[in-house]
Amino acid sequence: MTIQFNKETFRDDYSFKNSDWAIERFPFPFHEDSYMYSVNMEQHRGGPEGSVYEKRFDVDEHYVSEMEDRAMVLADDPLRCQSLPHMTLAGWDLLELIMVSKSEDYPDLFELHRDGDTWRWVNKPMGIDDTFTFMDETTLPYGPMEYITRQTQGDFCVLDQRDENLWMDAGMITTQADWSLDFDIGMNFFEWHAPVPKAHEMGIFQRALKFLLNIPQGAPARRLNWTMTVNPLLDTSPENYHKWGIQKTTLTPENIGAKQHLRVELQSFFRLPRSNALVFPIRCYLIAFQDIVKSPKWGRRLHRVIRDLPEELATYKGFIDNRPMMLDYLNQFDDGLPTSPGVFPENETEPPLQK
């Protein structure tokens, strides 16, 4: 399939929009009518054809515009991309993983030609054709991690593994749900998760860490996470909270369907072979409420999940103040009918809205 890349913005005039194709394949995160934390891991080895789970690194219609937005964020704040000195080998691992995956999964968009350590990388959507020496940083315009993640959607945490723990020792973080790489750099798994409510008491992080430390080479894993964002902003960073935080107060009953977005992260985990580090890509997908409710099942379910979410979680996810307005809007799309299990919209079989 050839992807038509959107010309769109994630700031100022917010011209971002999802096509019908993007709406249909949106990674809706709720498999039932309620939500509570769980480690909810599964293997990352493909998924239904055309879904965001199919490829190792999903490329969609937002690719080129997302990369332009990333370049703007980095121009304003270079500390969004950092790599401690011992993480360079992991950066090469990541470059190799992405180049091999994308050239195999999207041969019409990306090409990798390897002759020993001389590699030629062709990225057609971004108009890049570079030849460089693998493992020789001086032959690339940036370090290996920065080079490849300026060309790949999603944030990337590159975690060193030592002392039975994971360490946030490198990353490219420009599309984050309100956390800062510059603040977290060098922290371990428990330190950077310290602000998350409830999950510590539930033992979630102990179990998640054990799982992650054991992710073997050749067997990647994935999970979904979600939050809410007003306006289709990729960069909801603490560094720029003064710019976007205030926008949460601009919601009205008239504009909420267009302005309020569900923000879903497709998180995946790959063991990096040469460094034994772990890479944690966090791919952000945005969808407006008015597009979600086009699927009757998703409309019913989102209303029930948001209504029943514990207060601490609504506060942590930053929408406690707007929850009543969200519920007024979503209530129109919940007729009380049961929903089928699973995350997919099932538009052909799910009954249409009865009100």
Added chain:
Amino acid sequence: MSAAPQKAKAGAEKMDVTVSAVVPLNDLVTRFEFQRPNGERFPPFSAGAHTVVTMDDNGRTRLNPYSLMSDPADASTYAISVRRDDEGRGGSLFMHRNVKVGDAMTITYPVNLFSLDLRAKKHVFLAGGIGITPFMAMIAQLERFNGNWELHYSVRSAALGTYVEQLTSKYSNKVHIYYDDQKQGIDLEALLDGQPLGTNAYVCGPKGMIDWVHATASAAGWPDANVHSEEFTAPQPGKPFEVRLCKSNKTITVGENESLLEAMEREGVDAPFLCRGGACGQCETGVVNADGEFLHRDHWLDADEHASGEKIMPCVSRFVGTSLEIDR
């Protein structure tokens, strides 16, 4: 999430290989080299990683972990070196007696429980006997990146000094050999004293050597995080015992010469595992009921967990008593 539910398989991903060389090194140790059929490349690996080799020993499946000792940058070949253990459970004997060039075998993707700390300013390696194998890969990796390392290697005798010649001729200034039969020993206290700040030490060898290095380094004020060890515990034989597997609804008997994990596999129970040596934690299993005594042999559970009787690592640990029921 249930986008595309797939049941996780037990163990790491496997790959088919062909035995490309069998090289006897001395009376006890033989190197086995593998290549992929059709000239495919192996995945790169990090030094210190091991692979689990599947052996079909007359219908009995043996799964033994061995350190990868080839150069991690060489994607054409993986190599392991196997010390023959005449008293052991038979895996190494099978490798020595039955495995020939051209044989098809199955091995797992590399798993690393003994990786280099890439922050280290210097790496000090302490090897005893066959414990040299992971260091062969570490040395190759560090040489490629101009890493700062030295090796202190204790062997029984010149005749049993696996890879001694190769190492001393290539890296004469960095390699120090100690011969037991000449009453030579590593002067560990002196060695640890005066290493530059940021040095990491790595030990692989018999249990006594590992404990000695940890204790000596700790007494000398080294941070625990700077001293790394890998000790694979081969499952020890023991008296047969019966286990009730409550999830599988089966009662099985663990034989004298097999581990609880192997007995479950024999009975078709898909139990998780990675290292099969008590180190990785993957096979941790809850105990539902027990009347008897656990013989914990793993390095994963801590002393309190061992004492609690609530968990067992089926890859190496056993049980003596009247009844045992586990959550599998």
